[in-house]
Amino acid sequence: xxxxxTLNLLEGFGVTCLIFAATLVCALPLGLILAFGSMSKFxxxxxxxxxxxxxxxxxxxMLQILVIYxxxxxxxxxxxxxxxxxxxxxxxxxYACYFSEIYxxxxxxxxxxxxxxxxxxxxxxxxxxxxxxxxxVVKRIVPPMSNEVITLVKxxxxxxxxxxxxxxxxxxxxxxxxxxxxxxxxAVYYLIFVGVLTLLFGFxxxxxxxxxx
Amino acid sequence: MAFLEVKxxxxxxxxxxxxxxxxxxxxxGEVLAVIGSSGGGKTTLLRCLNFxxxxxxxxxxxxxxxxxxxxxxxxxxxRLRKKRLHFGLVFQQFNLFPQYTVYKNIxxxxxxxxxxxxxxxxxxxxxxxxxxxxxxxxxxxxxxRKILSEIRxxxxxxxxxxxxxxxxxxxxxxxxxxxxxxxxGGQQQRVAIARALxxxxxILCFDEPTSALDPELTGEVLRxxxxxxxSDSTMIVVTHEMEFAKSVADHVIFIADGVIEEEGTPEExxxxxxxxxxxxFLRSSxxxxxxxEDA
Ligand SMILES: Nc1ncnc2c1ncn2[C@@H]1O[C@H](COP(=O)(O)OP(=O)(O)O)[C@@H](O)[C@H]1O
Ligand SMILES: [Mg+2]
Numbered sequence: 001x002x003x004x005x006t007l008n009l010l011e012g013f014g015v016t017c018l019i020f021a022a023t024l025v026c027a028l029p030l031g032l033i034l035a036f037g038s039m040s041k042f043x044x045x046x047x048x049x050x051x052x053x054x055x056x057x058x059x060x061x062m063l064q065i066l067v068i069y070x071x072x073x074x075x076x077x078x079x080x081x082x083x084x085x086x087x088x089x090x091x092x093x094x095y096a097c098y099f100s101e102i103y104x105x106x107x108x109x110x111x112x113x114x115x116x117x118x119x120x121x122x123x124x125x126x127x128x129x130x131x132x133x134x135x136x137v138v139k140r141i142v143p144p145m146s147n148e149v150i151t152l153v154k155x156x157x158x159x160x161x162x163x164x165x166x167x168x169x170x171x172x173x174x175x176x177x178x179x180x181x182x183x184x185x186x187a188v189y190y191l192i193f194v195g196v197l198t199l200l201f202g203f204x205x206x207x208x209x210x211x212x213x
Numbered sequence: 214m215a216f217l218e219v220k221x222x223x224x225x226x227x228x229x230x231x232x233x234x235x236x237x238x239x240x241x242g243e244v245l246a247v248i249g250s251s252g253g254g255k256t257t258l259l260r261c262l263n264f265x266x267x268x269x270x271x272x273x274x275x276x277x278x279x280x281x282x283x284x285x286x287x288x289x290x291x292r293l294r295k296k297r298l299h300f301g302l303v304f305q306q307f308n309l310f311p312q313y314t315v316y317k318n319i320x321x322x323x324x325x326x327x328x329x330x331x332x333x334x335x336x337x338x339x340x341x342x343x344x345x346x347x348x349x350x351x352x353x354x355x356x357x358r359k360i361l362s363e364i365r366x367x368x369x370x371x372x373x374x375x376x377x378x379x380x381x382x383x384x385x386x387x388x389x390x391x392x393x394x395x396x397x398g399g400q401q402q403r404v405a406i407a408r409a410l411x412x413x414x415x416i417l418c419f420d421e422p423t424s425a426l427d428p429e430l431t432g433e434v435l436r437x438x439x440x441x442x443x444s445d446s447t448m449i450v451v452t453h454e455m456e457f458a459k460s461v462a463d464h465v466i467f468i469a470d471g472v473i474e475e476e477g478t479p480e481e482x483x484x485x486x487x488x489x490x491x492x493x494f495l496r497s498s499x500x501x502x503x504x505x506e507d508a
Contacts, residue, residue, distance in 0.1 A: 113304060113306055116265055116304070117309075119294075120263050120297055120300070121408070121409075121412060122295070122322060122326060122412065211311045211312045212392075213311050
């Protein structure tokens with residue numbers, strides 16, 4: 001029994017990990033694009049991005065999942081996306097917005113003097129960004145990023161709202177059938193996952209400890 | 214015509230005109246000290262010389278070449294990056310790159326420029342190769358590769374030697390592998406000076422290089438700047454250190470409210486100032502100095 005539950009939960013955990021990984025891989029770069037959009041000198045673009053980020057951050061992720069899954073079918077009569085795909089799309093959009101704000105904060109926290117020092121040394125804009133600013137930004141955003149990424153681990157459980165078989169959904173199905181301990185057992189998986197991430201972020205922070213910004 | 218000629222520089226931010234027609238000239242190898250009370254526009258002037266700000270009016274000529282002429286449009290502004298290299302700027306707040314060692318801080322800009330030059334050369338070679346008859350390509354390619362690797366090695370050696378020399382010049386050889394946060398303010402500013410010298414600017418500008426420093430650290434920085442004078446470098450130093458200005462400058466200009474209120478040799482400006490504003494400024498800075506010593 002125990003092993004059966006463990007294996008079933010592991011399967012659900014696989015889905016959890018898939019949502020997690022796909023979200024990170026897509027949302028990290030997308031967030032950077034949004035961040036540049038929100039800092040753009042081109043006012044309309046800036047406004048559009050800011051409003052978009054405001055809407056996404058201002059509404060529950062659960063609602064966004066529902067809209068992405070049911071929206072196209074109900075509004076336009078299109079078919080349904082694959083459930084897992086719909087969840088991933090919603091997560092990517094949502095997390096890209098949160099990441100973009102973290103990036104923006106990081107980029108804006110770099111003093112003007114750093115850019116100017118690069119400029120008077122004849123560097124191009126991209127040289128200044130990649131050779132001077134980027135690593136300082138990375139160092140600044142590691143702590144808030146680590147918070148956000150750990151939140152993401154737990155947010156994956158929202159996927160069960162459209163019946164995606166992630167770990168908490170699998171455990172919950174046991175509960176409905178009268179077996180309650182698998183639900184508590186899921187905590188072990190989450191804790192191990194978050195533990196590994198915490199170690200990883202700690203490692204990155206330590207790696208970047210050789211300088212101060 | 215003088216080495217550097219600045220004519221009628223004007224700059225406004227919104228409604229306030231900060232530079233109201235600044236003109237001066239400077240010969241090669243001379244040191245110009247710029248003094249004046251805060252808010253007078255000294256920093257803005259240096260920023261305009263380095264093209265961190267674009268003057269609204271005026272022209273700048275260096276060594277007979279017109280580097281800047283107001284109102285030339287966007288295309289001219291885009292070319293400013295290369296023109297910036299004629300000037301160096303040492304900031305009040307050092308602005309070292311925190312993630313790089315002292316050595317790398319000094320080396321970085323040289324390395325980036327060398328790399329650009331190298332890439333250009335590589336592109337040229339590729340074009341030559343494409344134009345060559347197929348039978349000769351293989352041989353040519355081998356030769357090109359050899360030349361390129363020589364160029365790269367040469368570049369590297371030159372940059373490294375130069376960086377080491379600069380470290381010696383600012384007295385920080387033993388700190389070459391330290392990071393900026395591990396240095397005192399005075400040491401950081403000396404690194405910033407070496408970094409600015411690394412690209413051999415025609416004119417090196419200093420914006421109050423010692424005013425962010427504890428008083429006991431100003432001496433080492435001022436000594437380094439004085440040491441540069443012995444060589445052939447042309448410098449513009451904005452400073453509140455009147456004794457330093459007296460001893461190092463060939464020319465002094467006193468800026469008040471965006472105009473040059475007084476200019477001349479140190480003897481003239483400090484010894485027999487013509488303008489009442491200059492006299493008042495010198496009196497108050499003398500009082501500050503004495504007050505500072507009492508405290
Ligand atoms: N980017 C800017 N925008 C608006 N006002 C500025 C800017 N830079 C400088 N100023 C104003 O210009 C005046 C001169 O400043 P500054 O050149 O820094 O003088 P100084 O270096 O002699 O103290 C000040 O009144 C300052 O507030
Ligand atoms: Mg100033």
